[in-house]
Amino acid sequence: MHFITGITLIQVLWTLTFAALLVLLVVLLGRERYLRFKWFTIGIVLLAFRLLVSELLYGKMAPINFYEIFIPLTVLAALVSLGVLVELARRAFVGLGARAWIVGAVVMLAVGALVLAKWGPWPAWKTVTAATTLAVLGLLQTASQKIELLDNVLTVELVVLVLLFGRRFTGGWRSHTQSILIGLSTVSIAQLLRDGIWQLIAMKAVAHSQAEYDHIIGIRDNLAKANEVVLLAVIVWWIATLWFDEPGSPAGTASALPAAPEEPAPVAQAEPEIAEAESE
Numbered sequence: 001m002h003f004i005t006g007i008t009l010i011q012v013l014w015t016l017t018f019a020a021l022l023v024l025l026v027v028l029l030g031r032e033r034y035l036r037f038k039w040f041t042i043g044i045v046l047l048a049f050r051l052l053v054s055e056l057l058y059g060k061m062a063p064i065n066f067y068e069i070f071i072p073l074t075v076l077a078a079l080v081s082l083g084v085l086v087e088l089a090r091r092a093f094v095g096l097g098a099r100a101w102i103v104g105a106v107v108m109l110a111v112g113a114l115v116l117a118k119w120g121p122w123p124a125w126k127t128v129t130a131a132t133t134l135a136v137l138g139l140l141q142t143a144s145q146k147i148e149l150l151d152n153v154l155t156v157e158l159v160v161l162v163l164l165f166g167r168r169f170t171g172g173w174r175s176h177t178q179s180i181l182i183g184l185s186t187v188s189i190a191q192l193l194r195d196g197i198w199q200l201i202a203m204k205a206v207a208h209s210q211a212e213y214d215h216i217i218g219i220r221d222n223l224a225k226a227n228e229v230v231l232l233a234v235i236v237w238w239i240a241t242l243w244f245d246e247p248g249s250p251a252g253t254a255s256a257l258p259a260a261p262e263e264p265a266p267v268a269q270a271e272p273e274i275a276e277a278e279s280e
Contacts (some may be wrong), residue, residue, distance in 0.1 A: 078147035152188035179241035
């Protein structure tokens with residue numbers, strides 16, 4: 001049977017991920033979870049939109065024009081992801097005192113800032129001050145990567161706190177807040193591992209031939225595919241856990257918990273990197 005001839009693994013993963021996101025949105029809206037997790041819902045919508053934009057436009061227009069559209073979306077997604085963490089933290093620790101909030105936030109941000117300072121290169125001053133379109137896009141991509149890194153570190157920190165202390169507040173086992181955070185932390189850990197492994201490979205690898213270069217690029221592509229598989233699994237996890245009501249909540253209702261104030265949302269991320277536009 002040759003009915004899948006020409007269909008690549010990337011296309012299969014994209015199709016499954018996009019379909020899973022649509023199902024997740026149906027669950028969020030149909031089961032009224034969006035009433036409690038508004039920014040998480042916005043983040044899922046944004047992730048689905050970015051996947052659609054990438055599929056419809058990548059390779060079908062000039063690279064520079066594509067990145068002028070796509071990279072600002074990645075920056076927006078990174079900022080929204082930070083907002084989702086605030087939303088989930090407020091839901092997980094309802095009743096926590098103001099002093100504890102401040103101390104916890106300062107410690108978490110300090111750890112995140114340390115990781116940002118030590119992890120990965122920062123652009124040269126000439127790049128930051130350049131006025132060309134490529135320089136601006138490169139700066140925006142660096143900003144999205146750094147914000148995404150901070151988001152990943154903060155996500156891991158927050159899920160550890162929720163697992164340790166969530167039962168004392170409103171982020172206990174089988175709560176929707178904890179389920180969402182477990183999924184986000186799984187994606188974050190996978191992305192941190194991908195970036196760390198790739199940095200080690202990029203620093204040590206030296207291509208002496210086209211075959212060796214293709215092998216190195218193949219490793220990078222396989223790491224990206226592995227992350228997409230993790231993302232797909234997490235989306236399925238969210239569909240399953242958010243479909244059922246939390247223990248103690250009235251069946252068929254959004255939740256017995258009060259609505260938290262709106263805060264900015266999450267997501268995801270597997271997107272094409274800036275191509276070397278000068279060579280296009």
